[in-house]
Amino acid sequence: MKIVVLDGYTENPGDLxxxxxxxxxxxxxxxxxxxxxVLERIGDAEAIYTNKTVLSRELIQxxxxxxxxxxxxxxxxxxxVQAARERGIVVCxxxxxxTDAVAQYVFALLLELCHHVAHHAQAVQQGRWTACPxxxxxxxxxxxxxxxxxxxxxxxxxxxxxAQIARAFGMQVLAYDAFVQAEECVPLxxxxxxxxxxxxxxxxxxxxxxxxxxxxxAKMKDGAIxxxxxxxxxxxxxxxxxxxxxxxxxxxxxxxVSTEPVQPDNPLLGLENCLITPHIAWAPRESRQRLMDIxxxxxxxxxxxxxxxxxx
Numbered sequence: 001m002k003i004v005v006l007d008g009y010t011e012n013p014g015d016l017x018x019x020x021x022x023x024x025x026x027x028x029x030x031x032x033x034x035x036x037x038v039l040e041r042i043g044d045a046e047a048i049y050t051n052k053t054v055l056s057r058e059l060i061q062x063x064x065x066x067x068x069x070x071x072x073x074x075x076x077x078x079x080x081v082q083a084a085r086e087r088g089i090v091v092c093x094x095x096x097x098x099t100d101a102v103a104q105y106v107f108a109l110l111l112e113l114c115h116h117v118a119h120h121a122q123a124v125q126q127g128r129w130t131a132c133p134x135x136x137x138x139x140x141x142x143x144x145x146x147x148x149x150x151x152x153x154x155x156x157x158x159x160x161x162x163a164q165i166a167r168a169f170g171m172q173v174l175a176y177d178a179f180v181q182a183e184e185c186v187p188l189x190x191x192x193x194x195x196x197x198x199x200x201x202x203x204x205x206x207x208x209x210x211x212x213x214x215x216x217x218a219k220m221k222d223g224a225i226x227x228x229x230x231x232x233x234x235x236x237x238x239x240x241x242x243x244x245x246x247x248x249x250x251x252x253x254x255x256x257v258s259t260e261p262v263q264p265d266n267p268l269l270g271l272e273n274c275l276i277t278p279h280i281a282w283a284p285r286e287s288r289q290r291l292m293d294i295x296x297x298x299x300x301x302x303x304x305x306x307x308x309x310x311x312x
Contacts, residue, residue, distance in 0.1 A: 001024065001025035001026070001046050001047055001303070002025060002026045002028075002043070002044060002045040002046055002047070002065075003021065003024065003025045003026065003027045003028070003045060003046075003047045003048070003049070003299070004027075004028050004029075004030070004041060004042055004043070004045040004047075004048045004049070005018070005021075005027070005028070005029040005030060005048075005049040005072075006030055006033040006038065006041065006042075006048060006049065006050045006051075006053040007030065007031070007032050007033055007050060007051045007052060007053045007072075008029045008030065008031060008049070008051070008072070009031035009032060010051060010052075010283075011051060011072050011288055011291060011292065011295075012029075012288070012292065015285055016285070016288060016289060016292055017292075020292070020293075020296045021292075021295070021296050021299070024047075024296070024299055024300060024303065025046075025047065028041075028045075033053050035053075035054070038053060038055070038059055039059060039062055039063070042063055042066065044064055044065045045065065045066060046065050046066060046067050046068065047066070047067065047068040047069075047070065047299055047302075048063075048066055048068070048069055048070070049069075049070040049071075049072055049295065050069065050070075050071060050072065050078060050079065051071070051072040051073055051078075052073075052078055052260075053078065054078045054079075055069065055078060055079045055080065055084075056080055056083075057080040057082075057083035060079075060080055060083040060084055060087060060089065061083060061087065063087075063089075066087075066089055067088070067089060067090065067302075068089065068090050068092070068299060068302050068307075069084060069089055069090070069091045069092070070091075070092050070093075070295055070298055070299060071091065071092065071093040071094065071311075072094065072291060072295055073093065073094060073282075073291075074093055074094055074095055074097075074098065075093070075203065075204065075231065076091065076093045076311050076312075077204060079091055081311055081312035082312065084312070085312055090302055090307050090310055091310065091311050091312055092298040092299075092302070092307060092308065092309045092310055092311065093309055093311050094291050094294045094295060094298070094309065095157075095309055096157060096290075096294070097282075097287055097288075097290040097291040097294055098158070098281070098282040098287045098290075098291070099157045099158050099161050100161060100287070101281060101282055101283070101284045101286070101287035102158050102161075102162075102201075102229050102281045102282060103158055103161035103162040103164075103165055104165070105229055105255065105280075105281035106162050106165075106199055106227055106229055106281075107165055107169075109227055109229070109253035109255070109275060109277070110145070110197060110199075110225065110227055110253065112253065112275060113143075113225055113250075113251045113253055113273075113275065114142065114143035114144075114145065115142055115143070116138075116139065116140045119139065119140070120138065120139070123137075123139070145166075145169040145170065145171055145197075146169060146170030146171065147170060147171070147172075148171050148172070148196040148197060149171065149172040149173070149174060149194055149195050149196050149197070150162075150163070150166040150171045150172070150173055150174070150195060150196070150197045150198075150199060151174045151175070151176070151191040151192065151194065151195030151197065151198045151199070152166075152173065152174070152175045152176070152199050152201060153175075153176050153177075153188070153191065153198065153199070153200050153201060153202055153211065154176075154177055154200060154201035154202030154203070154230065155175040155176070155177035155180045155182060155185065155201070156177070156180070156201065158201045158229075159175065159177070159199075159201040162199055162201065163175065163184070171197075174186050174190070174191045174194060174195055175191070176188045176191045177202070178207075188211075188216070189219055192216055192219040192220045192221075193219055193220070193221065194221070195220070195221065195224060196221060196223075196224055196225065197224065197225045197226075197227065198212075198220065198224060198225070198226050198227070199226075199227040199228075199229070200212070200226075200227065200228045200229070200230045200231075200234050200235070201229070201230050202230060202234065203230070203231065204230075204231035204233055204234060208234055209233050209234065210233070210234070210235065210236040210239075211234050211235075212226065212228075212234060212235045212236065212239075212240065213235075213236035213239050214236065214239040214242070217239055217240070217243045217248065217249070218248075220243075220248070220249065222247075222248060223247075223249070223250045224249055224250065225249065225250055225251050225252065225253075226240065226249060226251075226252040226253075226254075227252070227253050227254075228252075228253075228254040228255065228256055229254075229255045229256065229281045230256065231256055232254070232256040232257040232258040232259070232260065233258050235254070235258075237257065237258055237266060237267045237268050238267045240252060240267070240268065240274075241267040241268055241271065241274075244268075244271050244273050244274055245271070249273075250273065251273040251274065251275075252268070252273070252274045252275070253274070253275035253276075253277075254268065254274070254275070254276055254277075255276075255277045255278075255279055255280065255281045256279055257276065260279055261278070262276060262278075294309070
C-alpha cells in the first residue's frame with residue numbers, strides 16, 4: 001500500500017517517528033503541500049493523511065486510487081466527507097488525543113489574564129522591582145478564581161476535563177451542550193448571564209459559527225473573560241473587539257482565529273486585553289505522540305476490515 005502524508009510538519013517537526021506508519025506500506029511524508037500540488041503528490045496512493053490540507057469534492061473525485069483518508073486532527077471540516085462517502089472512501093479522525101493538553105492550556109491562558117505573569121516577570125528583569133519604594137507592585141488587577149463561575153460551551157471530553165480543573169481551583173461550573181445532558185448543563189443564555197469566565201469547546205458547525213457575537217456578548221456579565229481554544233469562527237471577532245475596547249469584557253484569550261495563520265487585519269490584533277497564541281493548545285509532545293499512535297492504529301484497523309474513528 002502506498003501512503004502519503006500531505007502536511008506532516010506540525011504533527012511531527014522532527015521529535016517523533018513515522019516508523020510505525022512506514023511499517024504499514026510505502027510511505028512518503030511531505031512537510032507541507034500547496035493546493036496546486038495535492039493531486040500530483042497523492043498520485044496512485046491508496047491511503048492519505050491530511051492535517052489542514054483541504055480535500056475538496058473536486059479533488060476527491062479526481063483521486064484515482066485512494067481508499068482511506070486519515071485526518072491528523074479532531075476536526076475534519078477540511079475533508080468533503082460526503083464526497084468521500086460517495087466514492088467509498090473511509091475518513092477517520094483522531095477524537096481523543098488532546099483532551100488533557102487543551103484543558104491544561106485553557107488555564108495557562110486564563111491564569112495569564114488573571115496574573116499577567118510574563119509582564120510582571122519582565123518588569124522585574126527591567127529593574128522595576130529593584131527601584132520600587134514598596135516590597136511589591138502590580139500593574140494589572142490580580143484575579144482569584146476560587147468562587148468564580150466558569151461556563152463551558154461544549155461539554156464533550158475536553159469540556160468535561162476543563163470542568164474538573166475548574167473545580168480544583170474552587171470554581172463553580174456551568175455547561176451548555178445541545179447534545180449532552182448533565183446536572184450542570186443550563187441553557188446558553190443562562191450560562192452567559194451567570195459566568196465570570198466563558199470557555200469554548202464546541203465543534204464548528206453552521207449552527208455554532210459566531211455563537212459568540214454581539215447579541216450573545218450582550219448577555220454576558222460585565223467584566224467577564226472569554227477563552228477560545230476550539231475553532232476561530234465560533235467568535236465574531238469584530239464584535240469581540242468592540243466588547244474588549246468598550247470594557248464590556250475584561251479580557252479574552254484565543255488560541256484560534258478565523259483565518260490561520262492570523263492575518264494582519266484581524267480585529268483582535270493590537271488589543272492589550274486580548275491574548276492570541278498560534279494554535280498550540282494541542283501541541284505538547286505527549287499529545288502529538290498520542291495523535292500519531294491513533295493515526296497509525298486507524299489505518300491498521302482499516303486494513304483489518306474493522307475501521308475505527310470513522311466520521312460522517
